[in-house]
Amino acid sequence: MPATLFVVIIATCSVVALSIHAARQRYGPNPLPEGGIPAAEIIYRVEREPWTCHHAPARPYTVEQASRVMQERINCSADDCDAKAAAFRVLVDARRIKPATWSR
Ligand SMILES: [Zn+2]
Numbered sequence: 566m567p568a569t570l571f572v573v574i575i576a577t578c579s580v581v582a583l584s585i586h587a588a589r590q591r592y593g594p595n596p597l598p599e600g601g602i603p604a605a606e607i608i609y610r611v612e613r614e615p616w617t618c619h620h621a622p623a624r625p626y627t628v629e630q631a632s633r634v635m636q637e638r639i640n641c642s643a644d645d646c647d648a649k650a651a652a653f654r655v656l657v658d659a660r661r662i663k664p665a666t667w668s669r
Contacts, residue, residue: 619648631655
């Protein structure tokens, strides 16, 4: 019984391996759909995009929205978080907060 099972497993693996080999022979090692972008190119592009943990809004925040964003993004750095930086600017412009280096 174990010998039969072993033969069945080896035969199944052989069929799968031959199918994969035949597919690679026919389509190449990494077939892409028409217009597809290779994974290496996607990784290259993503690694060169500026990183931000939260994106800035398309339109400026209202003062109320900016206040809420500042509370929600309390653990974000304004240097890395475009949303928090945008909220910060709105609150500075509205004179709700003063930057530490601002002496007016
Ligand atoms: Zn953030």
